[in-house]
Amino acid sequence: MGKKADRYVVVTGANKGIGFGIVRQLAKEGITVVLTARDATRGNVALESLKSQGLHNVNFHPLDVTSQESILALAEWLHKTYGGIDILVSTFEAYKLLKHFAFVINNAGLANDDNDVTFETVKPGLDTNYFGVKNVTKALLPLLRDDTPGGARVIVVASTMGELKHLENKDYVKTLSDREHITEDFVDSFVNHYLKDVVDGSQKEGGWPNWTDWVNSPVGRAAEPYSVSKVAVIAYVSALHNTLVAQPGSGKKINVFSCCPGFVATDINNNRGTKTVEEGADTPVWLALHSPKECIGKFWIERKVVDF
Numbered sequence: 304m305g306k307k308a309d310r311y312v313v314v315t316g317a318n319k320g321i322g323f324g325i326v327r328q329l330a331k332e333g334i335t336v337v338l339t340a341r342d343a344t345r346g347n348v349a350l351e352s353l354k355s356q357g358l359h360n361v362n363f364h365p366l367d368v369t370s371q372e373s374i375l376a377l378a379e380w381l382h383k384t385y386g387g388i389d390i391l392v393s394t395f396e397a398y399k400l401l402k403h404f405a406f407v408i409n410n411a412g413l414a415n416d417d418n419d420v421t422f423e424t425v426k427p428g429l430d431t432n433y434f435g436v437k438n439v440t441k442a443l444l445p446l447l448r449d450d451t452p453g454g455a456r457v458i459v460v461a462s463t464m465g466e467l468k469h470l471e472n473k474d475y476v477k478t479l480s481d482r483e484h485i486t487e488d489f490v491d492s493f494v495n496h497y498l499k500d501v502v503d504g505s506q507k508e509g510g511w512p513n514w515t516d517w518v519n520s521p522v523g524r525a526a527e528p529y530s531v532s533k534v535a536v537i538a539y540v541s542a543l544h545n546t547l548v549a550q551p552g553s554g555k556k557i558n559v560f561s562c563c564p565g566f567v568a569t570d571i572n573n574n575r576g577t578k579t580v581e582e583g584a585d586t587p588v589w590l591a592l593h594s595p596k597e598c599i600g601k602f603w604i605e606r607k608v609v610d611f
């Protein structure tokens with residue numbers, strides 16, 4: 304797969320903000336991009352905007368990352384539109400005809416802006432930022448090519464608000480620091496424990512991220528569940544990497560990365576960020592294009608790996 308036109312990428316939450324910037328940069332590179340958005344009208348407006356900029360190598364399909372039905376519909380459409388041959392038919396020649404995907408970029412994100420931290424207010428953010436990433440990744444992994452030079456890629460747009468320094472629970476910090484041994488089940492249990500503590504109102508005792516000094520900021524306590532969701536998704540990337548390398552034959556060819564785009568002026572922070580969308584898209588796009596061999600499964604900021 305030498306030519307860029309033969310490379311395909313799916314970007315979630317791409318109708319605006321950083322996701323839109325990622326699509327534009329990858330399309331300018333000549334890569335075929337599937338822009339997805341939960342709202343078809345907003346997605347098609349974004350698509351038309353790119354076409355008006357001369358970028359015709361972009362296609363649109365709806366995707367609500369919190370809906371398993373929507374995820375499976377996208378997977379089926381991708382397979383029919385770009386595959387054409389049953390992926391299980393894998394004789395060498397037949398497989399060469401497949402146009403499956405080289406990259407998936409999980410960008411869709413939600414920051415609840417409700418300072419009243421309850422199960423109802425935190426669940427949508429966790430469903431989007433953690434369970435959504437996980438479910439989309441699981442559904443699209445079989446569509447990833449294993450002949451992509453340097454390996455197919457899954458990139459997750461996380462945040463420095465998911466760095467472990469924000470967690471006060473020492474046991475979780477210890478276990479999640481041991482990246483080589485993090486498991487997907489453990490990350491699920493971490494998120495479910497947080498939800499239970501929210502129901503019980505015992506986040507302080509549970510040692511969950513403490514953003515009380517943000518209470519008077521526009522984000523305030525709503526930062527707490529966002530932070531938990533980003534700790535979880537960074538840990539999930541390490542866990543997924545561990546799962547993949549443990550699978551003989553296929554594991555080494557899918558490289559997964561998490562990254563932070565920086566503080567970018569978008570709707571998620573009422574445009575208070577200091578970076579442009581193009582600057583925020585830089586590291587996820589760079590990871591997609593370069594897929595550094597070292598530090599797979601790790602967390603990146605400004606093209607550099609950092610401790611999380």
Ligand SMILES: NC(=O)c1ccc[n+]([C@@H]2O[C@H](COP(=O)([O-])OP(=O)(O)OC[C@H]3O[C@@H](n4cnc5c(N)ncnc54)[C@H](OP(=O)(O)O)[C@@H]3O)[C@@H](O)[C@H]2O)c1
Nearest residue numbers: 316318320321341367368410411412462566567569570571
């Ligand atoms: N901006 C920053 O400073 C910053 C910093 C660190 C990390 N991030 C991360 O960067 C990513 C992109 O955020 P952004 O700053 O570009 O924010 P944004 O402009 O608000 O864009 C968020 C995107 O996610 C989509 N989305 C939300 N829920 C979804 C769902 N259930 N299914 C599919 N799409 C959904 C939104 O769609 P709608 O238009 O339909 O709402 C929108 O397209 C997020 O993961 C965010 O956490 C941002």
